[in-house]
Amino acid sequence: MEDYELEILISEADIERRVGELAQQISRDYADEDELVLVGVLKGAFVFLADLSRKLSIPRVIEFIAVSSYEEGSTASNSVRLVMDMRENIEGKQVLIVEDIVDTGRTLHFLVELLSTRNPKSVKTCALVRKPDRTEIDATLDYLGFEIPDVWVVGYGLDYDEQNRTLPHIAAMKPKG
Ligand code: 5GP
Numbered sequence: 419m420e421d422y423e424l425e426i427l428i429s430e431a432d433i434e435r436r437v438g439e440l441a442q443q444i445s446r447d448y449a450d451e452d453e454l455v456l457v458g459v460l461k462g463a464f465v466f467l468a469d470l471s472r473k474l475s476i477p478r479v480i481e482f483i484a485v486s487s488y489e490e491g492s493t494a495s496n497s498v499r500l501v502m503d504m505r506e507n508i509e510g511k512q513v514l515i516v517e518d519i520v521d522t523g524r525t526l527h528f529l530v531e532l533l534s535t536r537n538p539k540s541v542k543t544c545a546l547v548r549k550p551d552r553t554e555i556d557a558t559l560d561y562l563g564f565e566i567p568d569v570w571v572v573g574y575g576l577d578y579d580e581q582n583r584t585l586p587h588i589a590a591m592k593p594k595g
Pocket of ligand 1: 462525570
């Protein structure tokens with residue numbers, strides 16, 4: 419997209435409030451457990467994971483995993499590929515996959531299947547935003563921040579060709595004119 423403008427879809431204040439609510443809910447749900455392994459999906463989830471993890475009131479460790487489902491820009495490819503694995507052995511552990519955005523659901527489905535083969539105690543999923551109109555695979559989301567329409571969004575960790583990742587809010591990219 420050469421010439422575009424950004425329209426704020428979710429404000430910084432709304433994100434902060436919702437991330438706080440999700441953290442409270444997760445802290446309650448895992449209150450009786452030893453430790454929660456938070457697995458952030460790179461690169462997009464790094465901001466969400468940083469904020470969410472710091473608001474939790476339960477013991478937690480941070481891991482990252484990277485997959486590739488979009489070759490470049492916003493063109494969808496059909497396959498999801500593991501690009502970087504996490505270090506932690508998750509056997510017998512409680513795992514929470516933390517995603518920035520769920521679009522078709524393929525990435526989340528792939529990750530749940532992959533991590534489930536490693537014999538964790540449980541695998542749950544958390545995403546900041548989801549585009550319900552785009553769902554192809556109904557991967558279960560245990561925790562969700564917001565639902566948004568079918569638009570390309572940037573900010574709060576999300577990019578377009580590495581641009582606009584560090585905006586404090588989530589904005590829709592609209593072609594100009
Ligand atoms: P899915 O596998 O659910 O189709 O796609 C998930 C991945 O697609 C996300 O982790 C993200 O990398 C990318 N994606 C889908 N929609 C958007 C969007 O609107 N903005 C950005 N920046 N990435 C998106």
